[in-house]
Amino acid sequence: MPRQDEQNKQIRDARSEQILQAAAQVFARRGMAAAKISDIAKEAGLSHGLVYHYFKSKEEIFTTLVKKASENSMDIIQQANQREGTPLQKLQWMTEQMIESIGSGEEVLLFLIMIQASTSDAVPEEVKETLKMSSPVEVTAPLIIAGQREGEIIQADPIQLTVTYYALIQGLAINKIQWQECPMPDPMMIINIFRKRGE
Amino acid sequence: MPRQDEQNKQIRDARSEQILQAAAQVFARRGMAAAKISDIAKEAGLSHGLVYHYFKSKEEIFTTLVKKASENSMDIIQQANQREGTPLQKLQWMTEQMIESIGSGEEVLLFLIMIQASTSDAVPEEVKETLKMSSPVEVTAPLIIAGQREGEIIQADPIQLTVTYYALIQGLAINKIQWQECPMPDPMMIINIFRKRGE
DNA sequence: GTCTATACGACGATAGAC
DNA sequence: GTCTATCGTCGTATAGAC
Secondary structure (H helix, E strand, O other): OOHHHHHHHHHHHHHHHHHHHHHHHHHHHHHHHHOOHHHHHHHHOOOHHHHHHHOOOHHHHHHHHHHHHHHHHHHHHHHHHHOOOOHHHHHHHHHHHHHHHHHOOOOHHHHHHHHHHHHOOOOOHHHHHHHHHOOHHHHHHHHHHHHHHOOOEOOOOHHHHHHHHHHHHHHHHHHHHHOOOOOOOOHHHHHOOOEOOOO | OOHHHHHHHHHHHHHHHHHHHHHHHHHHHHHHHHOOHHHHHHHHOOOHHHHHHHOOOHHHHHHHHHHHHHHHHHHHHHHHHHOOOOHHHHHHHHHHHHHHHHHOOOOHHHHHHHHHHHHOOOOOHHHHHHHHHOOHHHHHHHHHHHHHHOOOEOOOOHHHHHHHHHHHHHHHHHHHHHOOOOOOOOHHHHHOOOEOOOO
């Protein structure tokens, strides 16, 4: 490959990433429907025509981001599963990672976009399918059940526990985007939802 | 007032309410920006022209709903404050009300709209002001502090505790809209975030 | 009070110049 | 590879008929 082409590829990759980052900002703040291509272009500091040079449509940008976000959070869950320790310890580690990721504000955008994708009818069906395929609840519930068997997690419907857990995580992410400096809870406090009392 | 006018007023009020209910459905599912007047009209079973006979604009409908929602949730908090019992008992009663309201699916729509209103840049500034005026966090934090003084609530930043509490409530509401049959947690489980352990 | 028809503006997407 | 100019569509809001 001639040197010219290599340079072009680098430019292409850089621009692509630049657009995705800008899009994450805009989508997170305004939602899929209200986000305008011109907003994204302005945020990225380039013309709106160029956006279409790199992505087929607004939908394609959104879809790309959702996939990325989904992979990210699945990664954390998988890693938690493979760690040493009791189920509760794995959950604790996972919670620390998520709180850290939300608190730092780095990946909270992707988090928010996932929530939008799963809650708004305004997003395309294909995207929703992507999310159903890899549902955090399904992957995390077994961990809860294991913890219950070992007696370190309270006896309650495991699905209910998992849903509650993610509701809290999602709620925190939503809060964070709106109130940048809002205090994040100690991960231990969250884990206390699960832990048996008085033992 | 002639009888004719009275009847007309009744019709007007009924239609107005009908439109607001339909709008709540559509806004909750699609968000302020993505919601189309034609969607609302269809949901309410009348022409889109008639919607404009009753409301000046889409924004006015949204604003009306947000105010209504804000008053609703403030009501619950105020009522909780005026009840007999310890701060923790008040919190527990409040939590029961909220879980009940979310679980029954009746007022969850208004709840969701409040969340959208506070998190999306797509909503008008006036609406956001309304919400800042009557922030649940500000009203609830004193209750938490009182509970800490009485020693029934764990020692941690009260703002942080309050934020976490509402994050969970909001997260549950969001979940509910997307997954109608999702199991709601026992209010006691939520209160356990606050309660001191081993006492 | 309710409807249909239409004006008008905004935005997604494309074409073509540089 | 990047930009500006433009098209076509869709949705808000209005006007006017019934």
